[in-house]
Amino acid sequence: MRRNRRLHSAALAGLLAVVLVSTASASEPSGCVTCHLDKAMIIKNLSADTAKKSAMQSGAG
């Protein structure tokens, strides 16, 4: 009986975790989505591209 109750609690906790994860989705308002969906804001916030390639590079494979 006690064992069943424990299993029941674990299942509920698992379900809760799934619900929590699925509700905290990218579609929820967040700093990430607010900026990365907004072209004007992205342009405003762009910083210098640090992944600079050498001008002497002759190209890819």
Added chain:
Amino acid sequence: MAPLEPQEKVLVAKEFLSSPHGKIACESCHGGNAASMDKAAGHTGMDPHPSSNNPQKACGDCHGKIVATAKDSLHATLSTFPSVLKSRANMDKWAHIDEARKNHCAACHTSCGGCHVSRPKFAQKGFVKGHLFQKRTDPINQCTACHGSRVGFEFYGERGQGDVHAAKAAMDCVACHSAREMHAAAPKDLPGRYHLKEMARCTDCHKDLERGPVPEHQRHIGRVQCQVCHSQTYVNCYNCHVGKDSEGLAFFQNRREVETVKIGLNYDDKAPGAGYRYMLVRHVPSYPEMFDFYGKGGFTNFGKTPTWKRASPHNIQRRTWQAASCNHCHGNRALFLASSDLLDYEKEANRKVVVPDGSVPQAIKKVRKVAVDTSKVRTGMVVDARWLHDNLGKKNVVVVDTRGSAAFDKGHIEGAISFDPLTSGLRTGGDAEKAFVLVPHARVAEILGSKGIAAGDHIVVYDQSGVMATALGAVLQWAGATNVSYLNGGIEGWHEAGFHTSTKPSTRQARIFNGTVQPSLVVDSDTLAKLLGKPNVVVLDARAIHRVLGETRHELARRVGAIPGSINLPLGALIMDNGALKPPEELLWMLKTYGITPDKTVITTCDTGIAASDAFFILRYLGFPDVRVHDEAWVNWSIDR
């Protein structure tokens, strides 16, 4: 592949939010602080490349089975690079070599995201479709973003005719290189990529050919790699120079590329499915001092591994020149790798690859010859370096360098004038009502005259690749020049012939061009539309295959597509990489395989009139009597129709 604007690289599409991955919180994969509206705080601890840095955490929870093997795949680890380097290395110097490998070679690896979300890091990254995940890897933005020159160019006809799998069946990379291969774990110490048992093979689709109706298959299968008969010319690289620039940024440069076909002996028949004796071999740009920037004496065992390596060019055609007649291959010593093809430092390395004279298949006595009439070739339209050298300075020989002023200033053929057909005003601009079309003849004549060119001169055009030079050649002929020649092989051919260049400034006194326009050499879209479908009229579309397939689009074209009924023959089929032309017999034969023959009216088209002009010039050289340029090209056609 057009570069992405910085904002495009990180702009998420609204549709992403309703996609399966959009249901997952951003920070679940990327970390950071999603609650913050401040950029710096929000990005603290954020990982822009989670699948690269921690594939198990980023992708493994849902795609565990795939990640379990993909994290050890060749794309993720490039594990065969160290294998090859170690085979040549002085292991006492391995630390130097490995540092060089990490700086120059390891940058090419990719991750789950680099194939399914973004352009790979090596290709300057950025979302392909607003962070939407794609099951099928994008051939333009992802595969050929890294596998460019030796795969992408050849597959899509930016060198050669392109690959029949793309041209005829619109197949993309994944069509052959499936997830099974891409996600396969590479066994430890895999000696080379061809040893991966999951690697795509021709026989995955083309089964039982040796029992099929083609007698050549019955004779050659098992002895000859498929590509030996079915590949076109491909590029070989020499002398890869690696180092760091003045800003400390690592770079590599391939110093020399040569387009050829070479058959070698199979030195590695233990690779799965590679039991044949003859195979195509490609020169790789390795040499003993390649990593000297990091420490000298690294490759003391250079002779252990070939520099002419098994090749699988992605430019397959059912019919190729070397297979067009038995004796194009049999008895053709030049097609087989010889000791004389080797540089001094690589003689030992390629000992097992060189085909001795006795192993070149003997010529066959009775063969069907290729029936091509070369008697109409206008031989004077192409000159070689020797001819130009001997005729420099002669009265009325005008040499025109079309590479642009920067290349001209570094060194040009002495006495040549610099004339860039793109920037000299011969065509309208991109913002004109009709973009990139030729301006009126009077203006063209004025521009040419101002450069000291007259219609009656013998005008010799040259450049690096043939593209701008032959395009100018076509304009000159339309404008009324009576004797225009192209320097075969361009500036590289000039250097290879042993001739020097000059940095002396060179101009000519302005003259009156005095040419009679040849209006019949150019057609507009209305005229072309009326000619479509007429017997004996062929429209040759000289664009790369990805344009015709609609995988890419010129920025000014309103839509993707092609002129109805046109035949796609990419310009790369007509001019080789270094601006050299294949022999007329070979070009005429190849054109014939597309149904493009001199008895027809051929109208050449492309995106903006340049490649069409090139194709026009070369077909005129080959003796086609009625060739015309569709100067309005696809950019205007797509807007008007």
